[in-house]
Amino acid sequence: xxxxxxxxxxxxxxxxxxxxxxxxxxxxxxxxILSGKENEIKKILESSTSDFSNIEILxxxxxxxxxxKPVMALRRKKDSSLVKALNAVKNKEADAIVSAxxxxxxxxxxxxxxxxxxxIERPALGAxxxxxxxxxxxxxxxxxNVDSKPEFLYDFAIMxxxxxxxxxxxxxxxxxxxxxxxxxxxxxxxxxETYDLLENTALPLNFIGNIEAREILQGKADIIVCDGFxxxxxxxxxxxxxxxxxKGLKKELMSTTRTKIGGALIKPALYGFKNxxxxxxxxxxxxLGVKETVIKAHGSSDSKALKNAIRQAKICYENKLNDLIxxxxxxx
Amino acid sequence: xxxxxxxxxxxxxxxxxxxxxxxxxxxxxxxxILSGKENEIKKILESSTSDFSNIEILxxxxxxxxxxKPVMALRRKKDSSLVKALNAVKNKEADAIVSAxxxxxxxxxxxxxxxxxxxIERPALGAxxxxxxxxxxxxxxxxxNVDSKPEFLYDFAIMxxxxxxxxxxxxxxxxxxxxxxxxxxxxxxxxxETYDLLENTALPLNFIGNIEAREILQGKADIIVCDGFxxxxxxxxxxxxxxxxxKGLKKELMSTTRTKIGGALIKPALYGFKNxxxxxxxxxxxxLGVKETVIKAHGSSDSKALKNAIRQAKICYENKLNDLIxxxxxxx
Numbered sequence: 001x002x003x004x005x006x007x008x009x010x011x012x013x014x015x016x017x018x019x020x021x022x023x024x025x026x027x028x029x030x031x032x033i034l035s036g037k038e039n040e041i042k043k044i045l046e047s048s049t050s051d052f053s054n055i056e057i058l059x060x061x062x063x064x065x066x067x068x069k070p071v072m073a074l075r076r077k078k079d080s081s082l083v084k085a086l087n088a089v090k091n092k093e094a095d096a097i098v099s100a101x102x103x104x105x106x107x108x109x110x111x112x113x114x115x116x117x118x119x120i121e122r123p124a125l126g127a128x129x130x131x132x133x134x135x136x137x138x139x140x141x142x143x144x145n146v147d148s149k150p151e152f153l154y155d156f157a158i159m160x161x162x163x164x165x166x167x168x169x170x171x172x173x174x175x176x177x178x179x180x181x182x183x184x185x186x187x188x189x190x191x192x193e194t195y196d197l198l199e200n201t202a203l204p205l206n207f208i209g210n211i212e213a214r215e216i217l218q219g220k221a222d223i224i225v226c227d228g229f230x231x232x233x234x235x236x237x238x239x240x241x242x243x244x245x246x247k248g249l250k251k252e253l254m255s256t257t258r259t260k261i262g263g264a265l266i267k268p269a270l271y272g273f274k275n276x277x278x279x280x281x282x283x284x285x286x287x288l289g290v291k292e293t294v295i296k297a298h299g300s301s302d303s304k305a306l307k308n309a310i311r312q313a314k315i316c317y318e319n320k321l322n323d324l325i326x327x328x329x330x331x332x
Numbered sequence: 333x334x335x336x337x338x339x340x341x342x343x344x345x346x347x348x349x350x351x352x353x354x355x356x357x358x359x360x361x362x363x364x365i366l367s368g369k370e371n372e373i374k375k376i377l378e379s380s381t382s383d384f385s386n387i388e389i390l391x392x393x394x395x396x397x398x399x400x401k402p403v404m405a406l407r408r409k410k411d412s413s414l415v416k417a418l419n420a421v422k423n424k425e426a427d428a429i430v431s432a433x434x435x436x437x438x439x440x441x442x443x444x445x446x447x448x449x450x451x452i453e454r455p456a457l458g459a460x461x462x463x464x465x466x467x468x469x470x471x472x473x474x475x476x477n478v479d480s481k482p483e484f485l486y487d488f489a490i491m492x493x494x495x496x497x498x499x500x501x502x503x504x505x506x507x508x509x510x511x512x513x514x515x516x517x518x519x520x521x522x523x524x525e526t527y528d529l530l531e532n533t534a535l536p537l538n539f540i541g542n543i544e545a546r547e548i549l550q551g552k553a554d555i556i557v558c559d560g561f562x563x564x565x566x567x568x569x570x571x572x573x574x575x576x577x578x579k580g581l582k583k584e585l586m587s588t589t590r591t592k593i594g595g596a597l598i599k600p601a602l603y604g605f606k607n608x609x610x611x612x613x614x615x616x617x618x619x620l621g622v623k624e625t626v627i628k629a630h631g632s633s634d635s636k637a638l639k640n641a642i643r644q645a646k647i648c649y650e651n652k653l654n655d656l657i658x659x660x661x662x663x664x
Contacts, residue, residue, distance in 0.1 A: 088586040109510040133574050143512060146520035180475060188478035188561045213568035214590040217576040229520045232512040233565050236545035244464050247583075252601040259601040265594025269584040 003313050004094035007036030008063040009101020011300045017100065018044040019129035020306025025054050028314055033094050033130040035060050035085035047283045049227060050305050058083040063101075066299075070104035072277035074112060082106065083211045096313040098284065100211060102302040107144050110290040117322060119329040119332065122226070123289030125296065126160060127235055131219040136163040138173075141228040148227040150193035153177075158328050159199055159288040161205055166319040167286070172204075174213035176221035178230060186210060190227060198225075203332055233271065246274070283308030286316065288325065293317045335645050336426035339368030340395040340413035341433020345630045349432060350376040352638025357386050359639065360646055365426050367392050367417035392416040395433075398631075402436035406444060409513055414438065419443040419622045427624035428645040430616065433635040439476050443620040446618050449654060451661040455621030457628065458492060459567055463551040470496060470505075473560040473569050474617065480559040482525035485509075491620040492555040493537055498651040499618070499644060504536075508543035518542060520530045522559060530557075535664055548589060570632035578606070579616070615640035618648065620657065625649045 007014045014036055021032045022045070031054040034041050038059040047050065062080035064073045077083060083102055086109045088094040094191040099106050100135070103125065124231055127142035140160045145152060159177050164173035177194055179187045186194055187210070198265035211221050213234060215320050283305065284297040293316045297309035316322075337353050339346045346368055353364045353402065354377070363386040366373050370391040377384065394412035396405045405583050406415060414433055418425040428480035435457065458629055459474035471477050472492045477484060496505035499651045509527055511519045516527055519542070530539040543553050545566060558566070616629040625648045629641035646655075 132580050146512070173566035178565065180478070180561055180568075188559075191561075213565045214575075222596060225359055227520075229512055229523075230562065230565055233510065233545045233562055234569050236512075237548060237566050237569040238573050240549055241570050242544035242577065243546075245574065245577055248464050248605055251600075252605045253598060255601060257597045262594040262597025262601075266585060266591045266598065269587060269591045269594075270581075273580055273584045 001096070001314060002033060002094045002274040003004070003310055004033045004035055004058070004088045004097045005083040005306075005310065006081045006085045006097070006099035006101050007034040007290070008060070008098040010297065011100075012302060014208045015044055016301060017306050018305045020301070020303035021055065021274050023303060023307040024310035028311055029309065030054070030314055032310075033058050033085070033088055035088065036063075036081035037061060039321050051222045057083050058088060058166045066102050066106045068080050068102065068105065068107040070102060071112070073105055075104075082109060083113070086110070090287035092113050096295070096317050098295045098297055098313050099214065099311045100150075100284075100299055100306065100309070103143070105294055106294065106296050107287060110287045110294045114290050114292050116292065117130065117289055117291055117326050117329065119326065120155060120159075120210050120289040121147070122155070124152075124156045124159065124288055125285055125287055126163060127217065127231070127285045128283075129224075129235070129238065132216050133219040135218070135219050137224050138218070139226070139231050139235060140288070141226065142231040145228040147229075148190060150197055151192060151226065153190065153194040153225050153291070154197040154201070154332070155329065157205060157207070157223065157225045158203060158332060159325050161323060162324045162328060163286055163288060163316075164222055166321055167326065169247065170222055172206040173222035174206055174208045174220070175223045175225060176208050176224035178234065179210035179223050182210050183213065184209070186222055194225070201332070204326060211229055222255070259297065283312040286312065291322060293321065307327055333428070333646060333649055334363040334426045335400050335436040335642055336365045336367055336390070336417040336420045336429045337427070337638075337642070338417045338431035338433050339366040339373050340392070340433040342629065342638075344433075344634060346372050347376055348633060348635045349638050350379065352633070352635035353387065353642065354381050355639040356604055356642035358499065360643055362386070362642065362646055364388070365417070365420055365472060365625060366396070366600060367389050367394060368413040388414050390420060396437045398434050399436065400434065402434060402440040403444070405434075405437055406441050413434065415443060415445070418442070422446050423446065423648075426651050430626070430627045430629055430638070430641045432616075432629035432631055432638065432641070432644050435475065435477065435628055438626065438628050440617060442619045442626045446622050449623055449658050449661065451658065452487060452621040454480065454487070454553045455619055456484075456488045456491065457535075457617055457619055458495060459518075459563070459617045460615075461570065463546065465551040467551050469548070469551070469553055469556050471556045471558070471563050473558065474563040475560045476545070476619070479561075480522065482522060482529055485522065485526040485557050485559065486529040486533070486664070487621070487661065489537060489539070489557045490535060490664060491657050492557065494593065494653060494660060495618055495620060495648075496554055496658045498649045498653055498656065501553055501581055504538040505554035506538055506540045506552070507555045507557060508540050510545065510556050510558035511542035512544065514542050516541070526557070533664070535660060606645050614646040616646070623654060626654065
């Protein structure tokens, strides 16, 4: 299997991306196509390994950044690492793409360059949220679509279900609808109508009803379905709260000699705790509903996170996730 | 000033409510009308004080709980502590109402029994979110309305502005729109159109643009405007994350002898930290847009939180908040 990797995407690119790609090649028996500035990539490669088998460089002189407007950048920066990697997948020179760069550009490119699966109106971005029990939940859509219709959310549930079954080996994933109350009648027009669709589906979906935002970290659901505006609010509130609390806690621990000693004693425990929320363990976020395998690695990915994102791409591809999604969508 | 207090509302009612009411009477020179089961209230009163001046009991034999359907309960439980307190305000026997009971029932009753301010289509629930700098932000709407129109959000901003200026003494409150990106063009139909209204207002609103959910705890805005579905998601994700992190941290600290000793050393620092997120300091959440002063105290209010909620009611009433809201709404 050949995986196109956007070597220039992410906070730690190209260094962490190239090193993560080497790790993945060694561990997972995949071929890597590194898309990006050849000179820079070569230098990192040569300083990291003496085995260059199954690694290829696709030279691209431009980089799409988070500051670029996604659609415009895709159109104008034809010689960017992302556009070249996307085209490699489109032209069947690669079987999947992994990028830790701009989410908007990857989403846009996945839809505009690779294209949607038949029957899917809106591809969605799934984000893996760790919970306190050591498990994860897939939040879908976590930010690709706003002003969703109930039919979109229904498709998100179907795609998420296949993803968890095939890519994460969860038998009958519990699907919940993010809502402001537990009862069926609660919520806005979108959630009330989506509830109906999920409750009356002919597909074997394990729909468990509504989940309130307060319960998200409790591990009650494997898939949390919502509009992308709502998903973004949930995800960013969660990330911001964890970040600010950890920062605040650190500050408190540095405030007196007493707390400094206490802090030193609990440091290993704190690290264990922090690891529960470690993105690098969980690899990347799948963009579901497009014709090929597309994995968005976290922007701050280190080489380990990148390696795990590549593993995810491999699993999705080998399990023919997109074929299964297309089949389910035909039957819905 | 006379304040009707729903003595049976909240997790710690009637005990904490009655005691908080006594504290408020002693501190703020207000008369309290305690609505609820006379026998129970009397017992707590007699065991707490020997001074019964400016405290009156309004007997009500029924209680509306969180399990009741709000509108149905308001209609059927005419002899409930909440309905009687609301009617006391409606009939000008009280100047304000404070309740720590069912949010839905208080919201419904505020609109159905007390009534909306002229020109306001949707009253809103404001929630005070503490931030890491020791300040707070008003999240409005935090859950009263779903499927909002841009005009509703515009009114939420106007009401929040007056509330912060008059009830919290903030000069030119920074108003931000909860959104998925910083740029004006980001968001769903609702936020894009609301942005336009807020940017082009003729009122002296200090609109600072969009705020992302990740920044909410950073103290960048004084008022965060959003639809109630979105506000509920933000608020509950935040509460759930703080709660689960604190639980998880506690567990880690109890895991070994070493962490137990460390935990003991940092305990005071942890408490100081936790206090930043202490609701009891900030009193209650105002329901804005109804004709009289209505304050929702947190469900888990202790006597101190209840006392602070009563103080808030007093401040709103004495500053003629509702008159100011009506004036602004006429000019918008």
